[in-house]
Amino acid sequence: MEDEVVLLDLWASPFAIRVKIALEEKGIKYECKQEDLFNKSHLLLEMNPIHKKIPVLIHNGKPISESLIIVQYIDQVWNHKSPLLPSDPYQRSQALFWADYIDKKIYGIGRRIWMGKEDQEEAKEELIQTFKTIERELGDKLYFGGESIGYVDVALVPFTSWFYTYETCANCGIEAACPKLIAWAKRCKENESVSKALTDPLEIYGYLLQLKKRLELQ
């Protein structure tokens, strides 16, 4: 029986991009359904009734939510190629730790930057410190996953499309502060799975400006 794989998506979401990169890495064919977060589909509300958020992966009718949980699911089910998580339990624990760190920090701090309120300066400092910490973890490796992209690379790389927004909104100086991270981002884009899935930084900037207006009106 052929697998039926559907992704409930929002083109701008870095969380959905993680899933797309994982699916591409594994060579999985899937159907992508765009959602409107201000007008959610019945399917989304049925498949993720608790959080009502994207991404949701629907595999043969069964939903999986939360982007990193989805990526782990994909890695386990389609284990014939491109392993994203290391097999060694300790290496694996470190990968889980760093992806979780990225989840705890980047989106939230970044949001305080593009929303442009009184805490923007403070958020800018925090963002740079966070990227420096992540850069130290990368060290001299080609990727967080070692010789090829892995779980942590997949978790972080979608946010590189947002660097333009962070720079334009608050002049963060990411490139000057974290040159190795910038080099890593360029290297990631040499992988087709990443270049296919990443969003255009200018389009993201436009999207976030619109989103900010909408949120302020609410």
Place this chain on the structure above:
Amino acid sequence: MAEEVKLFKTWSTPFGLRVVWALKLKGIQYDAIDEDLSNKSALLLQYNPVYKKVPVLVHNGKPISESLVILEYIDETWKQNPILPEDPLEKARERFWAKFNDEKLLPSIWDAFTKEGKEREEAIATSLENLKFVEEELKGKIFFGGEKIGLADLVFGWLANLICVFEEVTGFKIIDERFPVLLAWMQEFLELPIIKDNLPPHDKLVIKYQALYEKYHPAK
């Protein structure tokens, strides 16, 4: 080589307690180091430089931080009495609920405990919504893991020993008869020997949370 397992925690942290339960479930010998968070040891700061928090598991000198990461590590390293199922969908479900507790349920109940006025009312409403989801998930099961406890049970486990402490301190019962399945689960869970024999002393918890409550709700 002899195994060396150390667990840095505090006597009361629910995040450390879930790790204790996992280690006990698998029969793993370990050294517990109870930290004083107002005076963290040099070792803790060395082993968890990113967050400087407990719990930290140190296995043969290698540190692992963040309780959910630690639980997955324990399950992969020691295969007896697994806490995660093999089936990928079931595994994803356990992870989903563990995350739900840590990111939604626990913070909402904590806010209901610590906040005042309108914020408190909102936190109570959110907690009740979150509890309804959990009640629904448990229907037809003894434990979140089915017949035996799993990751989600260990993570929700703090409800079984701390909710009654919160209720005693605040005089407010949040898990009431509206949640019969959850109440039944809490009882079943507490009766398990590895849980029952590994709980922080109730009276000491009441004193601690009473003091914290007074700090958040200073008498006017």
